[in-house]
Amino acid sequence: MGINLALNGDITASSYVDPYAPGRAVNGIVSDPTSRWLCAALPGWLCVDLKKSCWVGQWTVNSIGSNAGWPENYCMTSFRLESSLDGTNWTIVDSVTGNTDNICTRVLLRPVCARYFKLWVPGEGGLQVNKSAASVMELELIETDVAVLTSLAIKDKNGSTVTLTPVFHSDTLSYTANVGFDSDQITVIPVASNTTATVTVNEQTLVDGKASVGVNTGSNGVEIKVISAGGNIVTYQVAVTRASSPYLSSVKLAGIRFSGFVKTTYSYNLSTSTLVSTAVTPTTEDPEAVCVITLNGTVYNSSQPIPLSNGMNPINLVVTSKTGVDNRTYVFNINKNI
Structure with missing residues (x-):
């Protein structure tokens, strides 16, 4: 001491x-x-x-x-x-x-x-x-002498750095972070102030200076322990929220023959020569997700008639996750030919 x-x-x-x-x-x-x-x-x-x-x-x-x-x-x-x-x-x-x-x-x-x-x-x-x-x-x-973290990085499944709140500091022990729905696994990269210290992530030892952690939809606790050579333990906590699904599972456009919808395809080109309007009926993969339908800045409800002008009509469907932070934008470009 x-x-x-x-x-x-x-x-x-x-x-x-x-x-x-x-x-x-x-x-x-x-x-x-x-x-x-x-x-x-x-x-x-x-x-x-x-x-x-x-x-x-x-x-x-x-x-x-x-x-x-x-x-x-x-x-x-x-x-x-x-x-x-x-x-x-x-x-x-x-x-x-x-x-x-x-x-x-x-x-x-x-x-x-x-x-x-x-x-x-x-x-x-x-x-x-x-x-x-x-x-x-x-x-x-x-x-008392302790070993602490000098840096802490979290990568999502795509390898992008996840924002920690607050900004990391060695003396701050609790954080929150958000990852998208697709990130069912994250990589935690902690660096200790002393090379003799042992670092674990959710009780896992590091491999090549990092640890992989599976995350479920909603809140996930990530615990990083820094154990000094003398046995003192400093524990960092990160509450990681994985977003719920922001995907559409299907979509119908009234009066337009349309098939082949894929939830990870975000742009579709369609055409009509007779319709003066259509109605979009989306189904979200997560029933609690929010879908906003717009055409040229005007918001329409599901199944509500949307007037079509001559030329291109880009109908946007923005799906926002109920839990966490994630969204997807689908665009249905309807070309009305005279």
């Missing part, structure tokens, strides 16, 4: 009893009975701003019991550690209840990367001798 990131850090509190200000809980002094934070009311908290995102793998709450002459039952009993990247959205990292140790050290199963860390004390979670009072002599946040 590394240095104590909280030492002499930028710290605030929900409240304090003067002169026992929050800064006394991160000054490194555990032998002076006045070097402690005393909360004015519970629930209460201490918050440390590390000024940048850091990896913490261990934390310690040093109570006033057994320090500077205090009895052993002056230990904190219940508290938890929370983390935040932005100081607004918080995640519970670790919780302690029924504590009887005056030096309570916790090693995290998974290191946590954050800028802000909060020691939160619930009502009646204070000192063993008086649970309505909270006093902490020292809060420690111990930095």
